[in-house]
Amino acid sequence: MKTCLIVDDSRMIRRVAGRIVKDMGFETIEAANGQEALDACLVEMPHAILLDWNMPVMDGFSFLKTLRAEKDGDKPIVLFCTSERDIDKIIEALSAGANEYIMKPFDSAIIESKFQLAGLL
Amino acid sequence: MRGALTLKPSYYEALKRLTLELAGVNLGSDHTFLVETRLSGLAEREGYDSLSTMIEELFTSGQTRLAVQIVSALVERDMHFFRDPKSFEHLTETVLPALHEARGGGRIRILSFGCASGQEAYGVAMRVMELADRLPNLKIDIIGVDYPSQALERAKEGRYTHFEVQRGLPVQDLVQHFTRDNEDWVIKPALRHAVEFKEMHLLSSLESLGQFHAVMFRGALPHYSSSAQVRVLRGLANLVQEFGYLILGSDETLNNINYGFDKVYGKSGLYRKREDEIVEPEPDPNVKQPTDRKTFERTVRKKRSISG
Numbered sequence: 432m433k434t435c436l437i438v439d440d441s442r443m444i445r446r447v448a449g450r451i452v453k454d455m456g457f458e459t460i461e462a463a464n465g466q467e468a469l470d471a472c473l474v475e476m477p478h479a480i481l482l483d484w485n486m487p488v489m490d491g492f493s494f495l496k497t498l499r500a501e502k503d504g505d506k507p508i509v510l511f512c513t514s515e516r517d518i519d520k521i522i523e524a525l526s527a528g529a530n531e532y533i534m535k536p537f538d539s540a541i542i543e544s545k546f547q548l549a550g551l552l
Numbered sequence: 553m554r555g556a557l558t559l560k561p562s563y564y565e566a567l568k569r570l571t572l573e574l575a576g577v578n579l580g581s582d583h584t585f586l587v588e589t590r591l592s593g594l595a596e597r598e599g600y601d602s603l604s605t606m607i608e609e610l611f612t613s614g615q616t617r618l619a620v621q622i623v624s625a626l627v628e629r630d631m632h633f634f635r636d637p638k639s640f641e642h643l644t645e646t647v648l649p650a651l652h653e654a655r656g657g658g659r660i661r662i663l664s665f666g667c668a669s670g671q672e673a674y675g676v677a678m679r680v681m682e683l684a685d686r687l688p689n690l691k692i693d694i695i696g697v698d699y700p701s702q703a704l705e706r707a708k709e710g711r712y713t714h715f716e717v718q719r720g721l722p723v724q725d726l727v728q729h730f731t732r733d734n735e736d737w738v739i740k741p742a743l744r745h746a747v748e749f750k751e752m753h754l755l756s757s758l759e760s761l762g763q764f765h766a767v768m769f770r771g772a773l774p775h776y777s778s779s780a781q782v783r784v785l786r787g788l789a790n791l792v793q794e795f796g797y798l799i800l801g802s803d804e805t806l807n808n809i810n811y812g813f814d815k816v817y818g819k820s821g822l823y824r825k826r827e828d829e830i831v832e833p834e835p836d837p838n839v840k841q842p843t844d845r846k847t848f849e850r851t852v853r854k855k856r857s858i859s860g
Contacts, residue, residue, distance in 0.1 A: 516714075517732070518727060518731070521723060521727055522727060525723065525724070525727070531722075532726075533718065534714060537718070541715065541718040541719060544632070544718065544719045544720055545718065548720075548722050548723075
């Protein structure tokens, strides 16, 4: 089964996104910030990462740059999932190695569509 | 909105009949919720104090303009960007290269038939821009047609919601082709000017549109009644130039009548027009003549008798 790491400091968002991703056939792992996510990735790289931007300890952007520099860090497909909507932020995320970008609020149709576009479904 | 009521079964049946007569689309037997959802917004925009008031007005006054607005809202398709990617692949990998070669750099005209809020037509324009290196001097006219509706107005403006730009549209295309305007996203002028949108009754004569090298008619065919399918496909067949293409949904086929097209081998839903074939099938006794005001008025009279 494919795995998806859901990284968000909101437990509610992790729960809602987790339910949608599970319904698409993924096993989910949760992390509340970038550092927890990095620790999880160093144990085992997931297939997909749904990544918030603004979080305490380590934000999503710093996590992504660190991840991509790690061995096998290029393997997970990373989808930012954030309230940031400025074009400049989106370009910054893509430059750091994000594969897709989801703007909150989201629904299951958006998550499914973005997973398809990223080649995960 | 004040006084929004559950749609009476007699109203639903009357709207179903009206939609079949005007647009050739069968609403089915149990879509009351969908009808209420789609028409409540229209009733509010048009200043009615409830959905029921608007429908009563329709069937007592017989306003053609209101009938077209209602039917347009009912038959509007749920579109999203790059829906059915396989048929877009047919367009970029088969249709456009073949037409580009055959036309020797001449203009290629593409029709998005039943374009709704315009995602298909703009999607074509995006992919055409990407083909500039592979197909030099590619010159394309893209025209989208549909019933007059709020969706078509949004298509003309190129304005989409936060949710619409996140369904089917790769983020790279969002960055390249859109600007943000508060909660909405708006197509940049270069892309917006590449597409022209026109209001048209889809079951009327299509000759005024001129001839096309490719017609996209995807995802709508199954919703039409069998007689309306014949009428629409016959009309579209006469718009496509010889050796031009008809692009249906990748899970759709022409059934009993080929309308002068051959299936393109290995490309589901893609058809190519034969040489010099004018499509004049035997008259089908089930095919109704184009709906006019008299037909609509007959429907209104029927409804009056239902409501007593």
